[in-house]
Structure formats: structure tokens, C-alpha cells
Amino acid sequence: MAALSVFVLILVCCALAPVYASWAGVDPFRSTLDAVIIVNGVEQPVMELPKTGLALGFSPIGPTWQPGNYFLGADNQGRDVMARLLYGGLNSITIAGIATILTLAFATLLGLVAGFYGGLADTIISRVLDVLWAFPVYLLAISLSVVMITQGIRLGPVEIDSGSLALPIFIIGLIYIPYVARPVRGQVMSLRQSDFVMAAIGLGASPGRILRKDILPNVSTTLIVFVPIMLALNMLTESALSFLSIGVQPPNASWGTIIQDGQSLLYTRPWVALAPGIMIVLSVLSLNVFGDGLRDALDPKSRVKLGRG
Amino acid sequence: MVFAILQRLAQMVFVMVGISMLVFLIFFATPGVDPAARIAGRNASPEVLEAVRISFGFDQPFYIQYLTMMQKIFVTGDLTSFVNRGWKVVPAVLDTIPVTLSLVFGAAVLWVVFSVIIGVVAAACRDRWPDKLLMILGLIGISMPVYWLGEVMNLLTQSRFKDTWFLGWVPPLGYVPFSESPKGWFLALVIPWITLSILYIGLYARVLRASITEALQEDYIRTARAKGLSETRILLVHALRTSLIAFVTLFGLDFGALVGGSALLTEVVFGLQGVGKLTYDALQNLDLPVIMTTVLYASFFVVMANAVVDVVYILLDPRVRSA
Amino acid sequence: MILSVRDLKVSFNTEAGLVRVLDGVSFDVAEGEILGIVGESGSGKTVTMLAVMALIADLNARIEGSIRFRGRELVGLPAREIRQLRGRDMAMIFQDPMTALTPVYTIGWQIAEQVLAHRKVTRRAAWDRAIDLLAEVGIPRPEEAVHRYPHQLSGGMRQRAVIAMALTCNPALLVADEPTTALDVTVQAQILDLLRNLQAKHGSAIVFITHDLGVMAELADRIMVMYAGRIVERAPADALFADPRHPYTLALLDSIPPLEGPRPHRLQAIEGAPPSPLFRPRGCAFAPRCRSAFAACAQVPALRGAGHEVACHLEPGT
Numbered sequence: 001m002a003a004l005s006v007f008v009l010i011l012v013c014c015a016l017a018p019v020y021a022s023w024a025g026v027d028p029f030r031s032t033l034d035a036v037i038i039v040n041g042v043e044q045p046v047m048e049l050p051k052t053g054l055a056l057g058f059s060p061i062g063p064t065w066q067p068g069n070y071f072l073g074a075d076n077q078g079r080d081v082m083a084r085l086l087y088g089g090l091n092s093i094t095i096a097g098i099a100t101i102l103t104l105a106f107a108t109l110l111g112l113v114a115g116f117y118g119g120l121a122d123t124i125i126s127r128v129l130d131v132l133w134a135f136p137v138y139l140l141a142i143s144l145s146v147v148m149i150t151q152g153i154r155l156g157p158v159e160i161d162s163g164s165l166a167l168p169i170f171i172i173g174l175i176y177i178p179y180v181a182r183p184v185r186g187q188v189m190s191l192r193q194s195d196f197v198m199a200a201i202g203l204g205a206s207p208g209r210i211l212r213k214d215i216l217p218n219v220s221t222t223l224i225v226f227v228p229i230m231l232a233l234n235m236l237t238e239s240a241l242s243f244l245s246i247g248v249q250p251p252n253a254s255w256g257t258i259i260q261d262g263q264s265l266l267y268t269r270p271w272v273a274l275a276p277g278i279m280i281v282l283s284v285l286s287l288n289v290f291g292d293g294l295r296d297a298l299d300p301k302s303r304v305k306l307g308r309g
Numbered sequence: 310m311v312f313a314i315l316q317r318l319a320q321m322v323f324v325m326v327g328i329s330m331l332v333f334l335i336f337f338a339t340p341g342v343d344p345a346a347r348i349a350g351r352n353a354s355p356e357v358l359e360a361v362r363i364s365f366g367f368d369q370p371f372y373i374q375y376l377t378m379m380q381k382i383f384v385t386g387d388l389t390s391f392v393n394r395g396w397k398v399v400p401a402v403l404d405t406i407p408v409t410l411s412l413v414f415g416a417a418v419l420w421v422v423f424s425v426i427i428g429v430v431a432a433a434c435r436d437r438w439p440d441k442l443l444m445i446l447g448l449i450g451i452s453m454p455v456y457w458l459g460e461v462m463n464l465l466t467q468s469r470f471k472d473t474w475f476l477g478w479v480p481p482l483g484y485v486p487f488s489e490s491p492k493g494w495f496l497a498l499v500i501p502w503i504t505l506s507i508l509y510i511g512l513y514a515r516v517l518r519a520s521i522t523e524a525l526q527e528d529y530i531r532t533a534r535a536k537g538l539s540e541t542r543i544l545l546v547h548a549l550r551t552s553l554i555a556f557v558t559l560f561g562l563d564f565g566a567l568v569g570g571s572a573l574l575t576e577v578v579f580g581l582q583g584v585g586k587l588t589y590d591a592l593q594n595l596d597l598p599v600i601m602t603t604v605l606y607a608s609f610f611v612v613m614a615n616a617v618v619d620v621v622y623i624l625l626d627p628r629v630r631s632a
Numbered sequence: 633m634i635l636s637v638r639d640l641k642v643s644f645n646t647e648a649g650l651v652r653v654l655d656g657v658s659f660d661v662a663e664g665e666i667l668g669i670v671g672e673s674g675s676g677k678t679v680t681m682l683a684v685m686a687l688i689a690d691l692n693a694r695i696e697g698s699i700r701f702r703g704r705e706l707v708g709l710p711a712r713e714i715r716q717l718r719g720r721d722m723a724m725i726f727q728d729p730m731t732a733l734t735p736v737y738t739i740g741w742q743i744a745e746q747v748l749a750h751r752k753v754t755r756r757a758a759w760d761r762a763i764d765l766l767a768e769v770g771i772p773r774p775e776e777a778v779h780r781y782p783h784q785l786s787g788g789m790r791q792r793a794v795i796a797m798a799l800t801c802n803p804a805l806l807v808a809d810e811p812t813t814a815l816d817v818t819v820q821a822q823i824l825d826l827l828r829n830l831q832a833k834h835g836s837a838i839v840f841i842t843h844d845l846g847v848m849a850e851l852a853d854r855i856m857v858m859y860a861g862r863i864v865e866r867a868p869a870d871a872l873f874a875d876p877r878h879p880y881t882l883a884l885l886d887s888i889p890p891l892e893g894p895r896p897h898r899l900q901a902i903e904g905a906p907p908s909p910l911f912r913p914r915g916c917a918f919a920p921r922c923r924s925a926f927a928a929c930a931q932v933p934a935l936r937g938a939g940h941e942v943a944c945h946l947e948p949g950t
Contacts, residue, residue, distance in 0.1 A: 301525020537719030
């Protein structure tokens with residue numbers, strides 16, 4: 001529970017990103033190379049000129065540790081890292097959240113159909129899931145992303161712009177379906193053969209009623225246990241894709257893109273990369289701890305394995 | 310047993326074909342725009358587009374296109390990049406494979422050795438403080454993005470503690486071929502190995518601890534105690550040995566995840582010119598033929614590794630072996 | 633006396649507080665005798681012998697009293713020294729042969745492991761000993777059977793293998809915890825025969841735990857009846873069957889169909905259920921289910937008598 005409150009706290013802070021940005025008076029999505037701020041009564045440019053003649057270009061200001069005043073310093077384009085951190089967190093958590101819902105919804109549907117009806121439907125779904133399961137998730141995500149971020153995607157009337165957050169959500173939601181669908185299918189199959197479902201069939205209950213009354217309630221426990229684990233996994237995946245520049249597209253931010261922005265500043269302004277990483281660790285850790293507790297409470301036999309990143 | 314192994318190999322071939330079709334569909338048949346425009350890269354001239362169309366047979370039916378692509382990647386190996394005109398992709402990928410293999414196998418060794426040690430130690434002192442401490446550390450390990458950990462490592466070894474006695478031995482970023490200098494090869498890879506394996510050490514130490522603890526509740530452990538065996542022997546020879554079966558199955562899956570994911574990110578962070586870094590560079594300038602090739606080679610490697618692990622599993626578990 | 637247990641108490645620290653599952657049990661086992669312990673599930677019969685073997689691994693368990701094996705006190709003995717006794721001088725056979733063997737090693741390997749743990753012999757010699765033992769417990773073609781994994785043997789064969797393992801070092805004391813419960817009836821008889829023959833041949837003392845009085849009648853020299861963590865009656869086997877005194881023993885015997893005479897109209901079941909260790913009555917634990925209970929039963933009766941001992945207030949001399 002303490003773990004859950006840490007995550008909720010992070011979520012609330014990130015949700016207040018626009019409030020922070022307007023209070024600090026910065027636009028986290030526009031470069032401000034010529035901004036000047038006042039630190040301890042001294043005027044300082046956000047982008048400093050090189051002190052030695054040999055260094056190239058500007059170097060952004062480091063952390064001032066003053067809330068609302070470039071708390072964590074600026075990035076390569078003079079943008080307030082703290083404000084971007086909050087906006088990025090909001091994006092990271094939103095993407096992970098919606099992708100989790102997508103994964104669970106499709107996985108449950110596939111798992112129920114394959115496990116309950118068996119036969120040809122099961123064979124087809126299982127084979128496809130086998131292939132997807134064996135396909136390393138990041139490679140699948142890279143293939144999908146690289147195709148979509150070039151020109152976006154057009155599916156009939158639906159047209160998704162290449163910079164849209166819907167693309168990473170869709171990709172991340174898609175790649176983890178087998179991870180949930182396979183255990184759900186297995187559980188539905190064993191429930192299908194359990195005595196109480198046999199009894200219900202014997203009593204003449206309709207398949208719809210059995211699905212609704214006997215199977216879904218049992219499967220939903222598994223699904224609930226999956227929620228924090230999938231959230232954690234999705235946050236790690238999103239950040240990795242964004243770090244590879246095939247997730248959230250600039251000028252939009254996520255914790256992964258900020259770490260990438262910070263890569264070139266690593267030795268001079270390490271906080272640009274450190275801060276979002278720490279946020280990811282805190283969020284994922286709190287989700288994992290919470291997920292562990294939830295699993296011990298709801299699913300003592302541990303059908304669900306802790307996620308891999 | 311022979312039948313079980315053959316069955317597993319047949320499944321492997323099926324999955325490989327499935328993956329290659331999936332990759333083909335993603336790259337050539339995603340609804341949207343002309344695949345030729347994607348392959349040609351940004352701002353390609355009409356002549357280049359035309360060259361792409363002919364080279365990949367886009368005027369032919371799908372199955373011909375599929376076979377053409379497979380032939381270019383696996384048989385003739387004459388797939389060329391259009392972003393870097395005329396650059397042969399397949400030899401370039403093959404050149405980078407030793408780097409990636411050095412990285413992943415070294416990391417896998419660390420991963421197995423340390424997760425077994427930590428898992429056994431934690432199971433031996435289960436519910437006491439060393440166990441709790443190790444499990445929390447493991448959980449932190451699981452929760453760190455590997456590329457970020459790599460950057461932190463770089464910050465420490467390449468900048469902040471560069472000239473100190475305890476990290477001063479770390480060479481600058483980059484790969485040294487084994488044939489050139491075994492010592493240089495080793496030193497260049499130590500930090501990447503540690504970085505890459507930490508996540509999996511955390512995960513596997515936890516999995517192994519849980520599975521040993523579960524095994525210790527079994528009746529055969531009581532039998533082993535009644536036989537007068539030492540606790541150490543019971544833990545290592547009976548509980549750990551039976552737990553390893555589960556360990557190996559999971560290892561197969563996660564070794565794939567490591568090769569196809571974390572290793573790529575690690576190569577990028579440490580500037581190791583492996584398959585992952587090649588893919589990353591291709592991602593930056595949207596060189597699709599390169600990405601297609603690396604994705605296919607890497608996922609085939611993963612699928613084969615999984616099959617090998619499953620065969621080991623068949624050899625390891627007498628219950629499966631005789632079935 | 634090979635084994636003398638005095639006032640043995642076993643309790644577990646649980647969330648509900650300290651729970652005493654064994655409350656002052658005393659008994660002796662003589663060289664070469666077969667002692668039967670009878671009782672329902674939860675009566676403490678298995679816990680008693682697990683305590684003797686020092687096999688209660690639970691960190692929350694507390695064991696008090698005295699257990700002397702050949703005059704040597706086992707309670708408080710360092711784990712190392714108990715380990716040397718276990719498997720060499722005292723051995724145990726468990727209830728379920730399906731789960732009692734490590735699934736990933738062959739039968740021969742597991743027997744040889746025990747030989748090597750206690751004797752300084754070569755691997756080859758240990759392996760030969762395993763083959764001899766398997767032959768002795770009546771497993772056909774033992775030189776092939778040593779290479780079998782547990783899952784490749786039937787339940788009866790597995791139990792034979794477990795017995796062979798227990799006999800590795802000719803133990804002076806053999807504890808058999810319901811060794812036939814999990815087996816088919818025909819196989820049960822074979823295993824009982826085997827145990828009787830082995831006992832006659834090697835002269836080990838056997839403590840045989842069961843809830844089946846019929847099995848007892850065939851095998852035991854003396855019988856000890858346990859209820860709710862205490863001994864309620866103890867007598868030579870024939871005396872107990874001829875003249876059961878404790879109401880609980882009587883009720884147990886009533887629940888078995890007689891072999892001779894007219895069929896009873898229906899068998900007598902014992903009403904109620906044995907008390908959970910969490911809520912044991914203050915006095916005689918059987919009183920709530922006893923048809924003859926009276927005021928005195930609010931006190932715990934002592935186990936008294938010569939030769940045939942009973943713990944009941946109905947006994948003369950109270």
C-alpha cells in the first residue's frame with residue numbers, strides 16, 4: 001500500500017505539470033536559447049557561452065535547486081528540465097496506462113475465445129500467439145515503430161499522425177498481448193474442464209452465462225494481478241523506445257526522450273539524464289512492490305510472473 | 310526423447326517462418342503509404358524510388374515479394390541500403406555479430422552465476438535479513454531501465470571516478486576484438502556485462518529463491534533430511550537441482566528478451582559496434598533494409614536459442630525425457 | 633530400551649498464540665519390538681515421531697521433554713550429531729511414495745546417496761548395495777530398477793524403494809508413518825508382509841503409525857492409542873483387542889466391521905470431530921464426544937495401570 005501511494009504521488013505530481021509550467025513561466029516545448037534568469041540575485045543566461053575558446057557551442061545552465069527557477073537546470077535547447085520532467089512523466093504514465101488497458105482487453109478476448117471454444121479458433125489464435133511470443137518484444141516494437149513513425153498510419157477513415165502519442169500506445173499495447181493472453185487461455189481451459197463448469201453445463205446453462213458467471217470472475221483475478229506488472233513493464237518499454245527515438249516524438253517529452261536529450265550532456269550536466277531515470281526507477285519499483293503484494297494476496301499460486309524488461 | 314526434440318525443432322522452423330512473414334507484412338504491407346518510399350529513406354529522388362521498386366519486385370504478387378526479400382537476406386545476401394547508396398547490408402550485419410555475441414554471452418554467464426548464488430543464499434536464510442535485503446536489491450535491479458543504468462555507469466567510470474584507483478582501469482568506450490587483445494576485450498566489456506546482467510540477476514535471484522523455497526516444502530526434502538544428509542547438500546543437490554528446471558525454461562525466454570532488447574540498448578549506451586548499435590544507427594536515418602535484416606537475424610537467433618534451451622530442458626527433466 | 637520418550641511436548645508459535653499439539657507424551661520402544669501408534673488425523677501421532685527424528689524443521693516449533701535414543705539425549709543435541717544418527721541408526725518411511733522421492737534422480741542414485749552419507753565406501757560399492765537392497769525389498773530385476781526414475785515406478789514399487797532406502801544402514805529403529813495408506817489394498821498387504829519379514833530378518837524395532845486398527849492387529853506387538861496430543865490407552869496388541877478399556881478405543885473398534893459373527897446392522901461412527909489444537913477442552917479431551925462423560929472428566933485423567941494402561945476416570949481405582 002505504501003508502494004501504491006508512492007506511485008499515486010508521482011502520478012499526481014506529473015498531472016500538475018501544466019500548473020508548474022505556468023507558475024514557473026516556462027514553455028517546456030520551445031527552445032529558449034536566449035532566456036536569462038536570476039539566481040541568487042545574479043543574472044545568468046540559461047545557455048552559457050563557452051568559457052574556454054576551444055569548446056563548441058553553448059552549455060546549458062545546471063540545476064539551481066530553486067523550485068520554479070530551472071530547478072534541475074536546462075537541456076540543450078534551454079528548456080526547463082523540471083517542467084519537461086513532469087510533462088514527460090504524464091506522457092509516460094498515460095501511455096503505459098492506456099497500453100495496459102488495450103493489452104488486457106485484447107488478451108482477455110483472445111484468451112477467452114481460444115480457451116473456451118477450443119477447436120480451430122484456438123489453434124489459429126494459439127499459433128499466432130506462439131509466433132508473437134517468440135518474437136522478441138523490442139524487435140517487434142522497433143519494426144512497427146520504424147514503419148509507422150515515418151509516415152504515420154492510415155487505416156480506412158482512421159488516420160494517425162506520425163507524432164501522435166497513439167502510435168506508441170498502440171505498439172506497446174499490441175506487443176504484450178501474448179504475455180497476458182497465454183496465461184488467460186490456459187486458465188480458461190482449465191476452468192472449462194473444472195467440476196463447477198461441467199455442472200453448469202449439465203444444468204443447461206448457456207455458454208454466455210457460463211462465461212459471464214463462472215469464468216470471467218475467476219479470470220478477472222488474474223487480470224487484476226497483471227495490471228501493476230503490465231504498467232511497470234509498459235513504462236520501461238515506452239522509455240526504451242523513446243530513448244531509441246522511436247517512441248514519443250519531439251518536441252513532446254517522455255522520461256525516455258529526456259534521458260536521450262541528457263545523453264550528450266551526461267558528463268557536464270548529468271542531472272538531465274539522472275532525474276528522469278530516478279523517476280522511472282521509483283515508479284516501476286513502486287509498481288513492482290505493489291504488484292508483488294497484490295499477487296501474494298490474490299493469486300497465491302502465482303500464475304503471473306514478474307515482468308521482464 | 311528423440312521425438313520430443315524433433316518436435317521442438319519443427320516448432321522452431323514454424324515460428325521462424327511465422328516471424329519472417331510477420332516482418333514482411335509489417336515492412337511491406339502496413340496500410341498507409343508506398344513501401345518503396347519507406348525503404349528509399351527521406352527525400353528520395355524518383356529514380357531511387359524506381360530502383361527500389363524493381364529491386365524488391367513491388368510490381369509482383371506478395372508471395373514473390375516475400376520470397377525475393379528472404380532470398381536477398383538469407384541466400385544471396387545482396388540486400389543493399391538506399392540511404393547509404395550501394396552499401397551491402399548483410400555483410401555489415403555479419404561483421405557486427407561477434408560484438409553482440411561477446412556482450413550477450415558474457416552477460417548471460419554473469420546472470421546465471423550471480424542469480425544462482427544470490428537465489429541460493431536468500432533461500433538458505435529465507436525470511437531473515439540477508440534474504441530481505443537481497444530481494445529488495447533484486448527488485449531495484451528489475452526496476453532500472455538498462456540504458457539509464459548504462460549511462461550512470463558511464464558517468465561514474467568515464468567521468469566522475471575516471472582517475473581513481475578503483476575505476477581507473479576502465480578503458481574508454483568502444484569494443485576491442487578478442488583476436489586483437491583478449492585483455493582489452495575483457496576490460497572493454499566488463500562494465501557493459503555488469504550493466505546488462507543486473508536486471509536479470511535481480512529477476513532470476515527472486516524467481517530461484519521462490520522456487521527453492523517452494524521445493525523445500527516438498528515431501529522429498531523431508532525424506533532427504535530423514536536420510537541424514539546435511540542441510541547444504543539438501544539445499545544444493547535436492548532443492549536447487551529440482552528448481553533449476555523452472556530456471557532453465559525461463560532462461561530461454563529471457564535470453565531472447567536480452568538479445569532482442571536490453572543488449573541493443575546496452576550497445577548504444579556503451580558505443581559497442583554490434584547488431585544493436587547498427588540497428589540504432591539505422592533507426593536514426595530510417596534505413597529500413599538494415600533494420601529488416603537485423604530484426605530478422607536477431608529474432609532467428611533468439612528463436613534458435615530458445616529451442617536449444619528447451620532441448621536442454623528435455624535432457625534435464627527425466628519426467629519429460631522419457632515421455 | 634532403544635528409545636525412551638519422557639513428557640514430550642511440542643508447540644508451535646502461531647498468529648493465534650502458542651499452540652500445543654503434543655502434550656506430555658511418554659513411551660518406550662524395546663529392541664526389536666513393533667509398536668503401533670493409532671489415532672485420527674491430528675491426534676499427534678506423526679508429530680511425535682517427527683520430533684523423535686528431529687524432523688520438525690519449522691522455526692516456530694518448540695520441543696520440550698526428553699527423547700533418549702540408546703540412552704543418549706536427543707533434545708538439544710547439535711543438528712550435526714542428530715544427522716549422523718538419522719538414516720543410519722534410525723530411519724523413516726513416509727506416507728506418500730509418490731512425493732517422497734526427489735523426482736530428478738534415479739532410485740539407485742538416491743539409495744547410494746544415503747549409503748555414501750554414512751559409510752566410507754566407494755561409489756561402486758554404494759551402487760552395488762543399492763542393487764542388493766532393491767532385491768531384498770522384492771523389486772524385480774533390481775539391476776535395471778536402479779536406473780529408473782521415481783515417476784517410472786508404480787506406487788507399490790516406489791514404496792518398496794523408499795523402504796529399501798530406509799534399510800540402507802540396518803537402522804535399529806524404523807519409523808513407518810502410514811506407509812500403506814496411499815496404496816491399493818492388495819499392495820498394502822504385500823508391503824505389510826515385507827515389513828514383517830524384514831523385521832524378522834534384521835531385528836529392527838519398528839514404530840508403525842496408522843489410523844487403521846486392522847493393520848495394527850496384523851503387525852504390532854504393543855499398541856498405543858493417541859487422542860488430541862495425549863496417549864489415552866496402551867497395551868499389548870492382543871490385550872487391547874480382547875479388552876479395550878478407553879471409550880475412545882472402544883468407539884474406534886466399533887467402527888470396524890467384525891470378521892466373524894453376524895453383520896451388524898450399521899457400523900457405529902464416533903460422533904463429532906476431534907478437537908482442533910486451538911480449542912482443546914480443559915479436561916479429558918475426549919469428554920465432549922464421550923457417551924460416558926461425567927463430572928470428573930473436567931480433570932485430565934492420568935495414564936495408569938500395569939501392562940494395560942488407560943487414561944480414563946471410569947477406570948477402577950480413581
